[in-house]
Amino acid sequence: MINIVVFASGSGTNFQAIIDAIESGQINGRIVGLVTNKKDIQAIDRAQKHNINHKYLTPSDFSSYPDYVKALLRQLEEWDTQLIALAGYMIKVPSEIIDKYENRIVNIHPSLLPKYGGKGFYGMNVHQAVISNDEPESGCTVHLVTEEYDQGPILGQRKVPVRKSDDPESLAQRILKEEHKLFPEVIAKLADQLNEKSNT
DSSP states (O other): OEEEEEEESSOOHHHHHHHHHHHTTSSSEEEEEEEESSSSOHHHHHHHHTTOOEEEOOGGGSSSHHHHHHHHHHHHHHTTOOEEEESSOOSOOOHHHHHHTTTOEEEEESSOTTTTOSTTOOTHHHHHHHHHTTOSEEEEEEEEOOSSTTOSOEEEEEEEEOOTTOOHHHHHHHHHHHHHHHHHHHHHHHHHHHHHHHHO
């Protein structure tokens, strides 16, 4: 079983979807830790409920950015991390982490990348832009994380139609339901690949 660390900044519904997929046997792995850059968020409550270690780490709490990066690297090493899943994580992952865990960091994004990705396209901003541009469909994308926001190789997508009656909130809700299916599916495949590698 591979060791998965989840990074989250909010309610953690995608974090919960991963937990549920592990408990049902869909993902051959275990969540060894949760990293957050915010306190008092629902994701931490979910971690506590499922006896998952969590660590609050944010750059502003350190005297320098390199100190923050060192602390984050140390924590990931302590947990013997093999795969990192970004589940609504709202700050940029340091390049040192991306280098160390190359091709082993995945993110879920609430649009059909490459459309509506990159800096500034997060949360409701994405859904508002999709509606404003009269897009016939939207959806979600799971991709590998690279130095450039939302530009890593795409691992999976789910589509939903954009309805005339949609506002950003209603579109977000429908896409979120698809995220909760897609993210565990992709993580399950990656976990299988990593398990195979470690057994050869």
